[in-house]
Amino acid sequence: MDLPLTKQKCVPCEGGVPPISRPRAEELLAQTPGWSLDAEAKKISRKFKFKDFAAAMVFVNKVGDIAEAEGHHPDFSIHWNRVDLDIWTHAIGGLFINDFILAAKINEI
Numbered sequence: 001m002d003l004p005l006t007k008q009k010c011v012p013c014e015g016g017v018p019p020i021s022r023p024r025a026e027e028l029l030a031q032t033p034g035w036s037l038d039a040e041a042k043k044i045s046r047k048f049k050f051k052d053f054a055a056a057m058v059f060v061n062k063v064g065d066i067a068e069a070e071g072h073h074p075d076f077s078i079h080w081n082r083v084d085l086d087i088w089t090h091a092i093g094g095l096f097i098n099d100f101i102l103a104a105k106i107n108e109i
Contacts, residue, residue: 004031005031005032005100005101005103005104005105006101006104006105008097010070010102011097012071013096013098014091015091015092018092018094019041019042019089019094019095019096020096022041025041025044025095025100026041028097029100031100031104032100032103032107033107034046035103035107042093042094042095043087044086044088044095044099044103045084045085046084046085046106047082047083048082048083048084048085049081049082050081052081053080053081056078056079056080056081056083057078059083060076060078060083062109063076063083063106066102066109070098070102070105072089072098072099072101072102074087074106087099087102087103
């Protein structure tokens with residue numbers, strides 16, 4: 001049995017491997033509630049809403065700490081009380097297990 005995503009650690013991906021398949025992405029997505037898969041199954045995204053800008057920035061900083069610890073970084077879009085995150089593995093132009101590990105850890109914030 002695989003460890004839960006929150007108990008796994010991102011491993012470096014420098015390319016040279018294919019992105020995971022849509023069926024595998026959908027399977028992993030089931031372990032990351034609130035995240036959605038894009039039409040091409042190349043990215044996962046989630047929108048978070050907060051009471052104000054300060055609360056949004058506290059969240060962004062916590063995500064930044066997790067991202068640094070994992071060596072895997074999401075793309076942020078910060079609005080007054082909303083943070084939109086996109087995650088994918090740039091080196092392979094699609095999804096890798098790291099993307100779902102990071103999403104699961106972000107969900108724990």
